[in-house]
Amino acid sequence: MSSQTGSHENVSDENLPSAQEDAHGAVAVKDDPFADPGLPPHEHRVQDIDEKAARRSERAVAFLFVVSMLATVGFIASYVAFPIDKIVYVWPLGHVSALNLALGVTLGIALFCIGAGAVHWARTLMSDEEMVDERHAVAAEPEVRAKVMEDFRQGAKESQFGRRKLIRNTMFGAVALVPLSGVVLLRDLGPLPEDxxxxxxxxxxxxxxxxxxxxxxxxxxxxxxxxxxxxxxxxxxxxxxxxxxxxxxxxxxxxxxxxxxxxxxxxxxxxxxxxxxxxxxxxxxxxxxxxxxxxxxxxxxxxxxxxxxxxxxxxxxxxxxxxxxxxxxxxxxxxxxxxxxxxxxxxxxxxxxxx
The missing domain is CATH 2.102.10.10 (Rieske [2Fe-2S] iron-sulphur domain)
Structure with a gap:
C-alpha cells in the first residue's frame, strides 16, 4: 500500500504544471491559461533614447500651448470685433451668428490644444514604465508616506517638468489665458452699475x-x-x-x-x-x-x-x-x-x- 501511494504521488508531481517567475516578479504557471502573465517587458520610446526626438516632442507640445494662447486672444478679439446681430453664411451650417461661431471655434481650439498638449507631453516625454504596488491599509505607515513623497519627487523629475522649460512656460501661459474667456463672457451680464x-x-x-x-x-x-x-x-x-x-x-x-x-x-x-x-x-x-x-x-x-x-x-x-x-x-x-x-x-x- 505504501509503495502504491508513493508511486501515485510521483505521478501527480510529474503531471503538475511547472511554475515560473518572470523578470517583474509575477508568477506564471506553465500551460495554465488563467495564470497571471505579469507585465510585458518595458520598451523604450524613441524620445527616451534620442534627445533630438525629445526636443521635437517638446516643440510640438509648446506649439499646441501657444496655439491655445492665440485662440484665447482670438476669443476676446472676436467678442469685441463682431456685432451681436451680424449673420454670415458658413457651409454646411447655413446662416449663423458670426459672433457665436467665432466664440465657439476659438474657445474650442483653446481648450483642445491644452488637452492635446498635455496628452502628447505625457505620452512622449513623461515616464511610461508601469509599476506594480500592493494594496495597503488606508492609514499608511510613516515609511509608506515617505515612499509616496519620494515617488512623487521621482515622478516630477521623470516628467522633466523642471528640465523642459519651454513646455512649462507655454503651459503656464495657456492655462493662465483660458480663464480670461470666462471673464469676457461676464460682459453679457450687462453694463457695470457704477454708482x-x-x-x-x-x-x-x-x-x-x-x-x-x-x-x-x-x-x-x-x-x-x-x-x-x-x-x-x-x-x-x-x-x-x-x-x-x-x-x-x-x-x-x-x-x-x-x-x-x-x-x-x-x-x-x-x-x-x-x-x-x-x-x-x-x-x-x-x-x-x-x-x-x-x-x-x-x-x-x-x-x-x-x-x-x-x-x-x-x-x-x-x-x-x-x-x-x-x-x-x-x-x-x-x-x-x-x-x-x-x-x-x-x-x-x-x-x-x-x-
Whole structure:
C-alpha cells in the first residue's frame, strides 16, 4: 500500500504544471491559461533614447500651448470685433451668428490644444514604465508616506517638468489665458452699475408731482395726518425708463405737526411739517404704503417692517436694516414743493452698508 501511494504521488508531481517567475516578479504557471502573465517587458520610446526626438516632442507640445494662447486672444478679439446681430453664411451650417461661431471655434481650439498638449507631453516625454504596488491599509505607515513623497519627487523629475522649460512656460501661459474667456463672457451680464444704484433722478429744483393727478404739489395740498405719493416732474408712465426710475424715486409725503418731529435733521429738511421719504422699503424693496396717523408709523405690507416718520423714519419693528432715506424739500418762488437734492442715502435694501 505504501509503495502504491508513493508511486501515485510521483505521478501527480510529474503531471503538475511547472511554475515560473518572470523578470517583474509575477508568477506564471506553465500551460495554465488563467495564470497571471505579469507585465510585458518595458520598451523604450524613441524620445527616451534620442534627445533630438525629445526636443521635437517638446516643440510640438509648446506649439499646441501657444496655439491655445492665440485662440484665447482670438476669443476676446472676436467678442469685441463682431456685432451681436451680424449673420454670415458658413457651409454646411447655413446662416449663423458670426459672433457665436467665432466664440465657439476659438474657445474650442483653446481648450483642445491644452488637452492635446498635455496628452502628447505625457505620452512622449513623461515616464511610461508601469509599476506594480500592493494594496495597503488606508492609514499608511510613516515609511509608506515617505515612499509616496519620494515617488512623487521621482515622478516630477521623470516628467522633466523642471528640465523642459519651454513646455512649462507655454503651459503656464495657456492655462493662465483660458480663464480670461470666462471673464469676457461676464460682459453679457450687462453694463457695470457704477454708482447708479446710489442715485435717483431727484435733484435740486425738481418739482414734486402728485402721482395720481400728475400736478405739481403745493403745501396746502397736503393736510395734517394725510399720506400723499409723489414722483419727480418730467417722469411720465409712457417713458421707456419710467418703471426703472420710479422704482428708485418713488416718494411719500406726510404732514406732521412740527412739534411732533423728534429728529432735528428731519425737521430741517421738512417744510411746515411736510416730510418726504422714500417709498421703497429698506428690507427687500417693497412699496411702503400703510400709514397710521395717530402713531406716525408707516408699515411695509410685505414683511411688516415698521418705520417711525416722526423720528427720522427709523426702524421700530421688522427685518428692515436701516431707516427710509429722506428727501430734503422746500418751496420755490411759485409756491410749489421742490427737492433740494437727491436722497440722503441710496434707496432700497441696504447693499451699500456692506461697502
Amino acid at each position: 447708479k444704484l446710489r442715485h435717483t433722478i431727484w435733484k435740486k429744483g425738481k418739482l414734486l408731482v402728485n402721482e395720481n393727478t400728475r400736478q405739481p404739489l403745493k403745501p396746502e395740498d397736503i393736510s395734517v395726518g394725510s399720506l400723499t405719493f409723489a414722483m419727480p416732474e418730467g417722469l411720465e408712465p409712457e417713458d421707456e425708463e419710467f418703471h426703472k426710475e420710479i422704482a428708485k424715486a418713488a416718494l411719500m409725503l406726510v404732514r406732521l405737526e412740527p412739534k411732533d418731529i423728534k429728529d432735528k435733521r428731519e425737521l430741517d429738511w421738512s417744510h411746515e411739517g411736510i416730510v418726504a421719504y422714500s417709498k421703497i422699503c429698506t428690507h427687500v424693496g417693497c412699496p411702503v404704503s400703510l400709514y397710521e396717523q395717530q402713531t406716525h408709523h408707516v408699515l411695509c405690507p410685505c414683511h411688516q417692517s415698521t418705520f417711525d416718520l416722526s423720528d427720522g423714519a427709523r426702524v421700530i419693528f421688522g427685518p428692515a436694516g436701516h431707516p427710509l432715506p429722506q428727501l430734503n424739500i422746500s418751496v420755490n418762488k411759485d409756491g410749489f414743493l421742490e427737492a433740494q437734492g437727491d436722497f440722503a442715502e441710496p434707496v432700497g435694501p441696504a447693499f451699500w452698508e456692506r461697502g
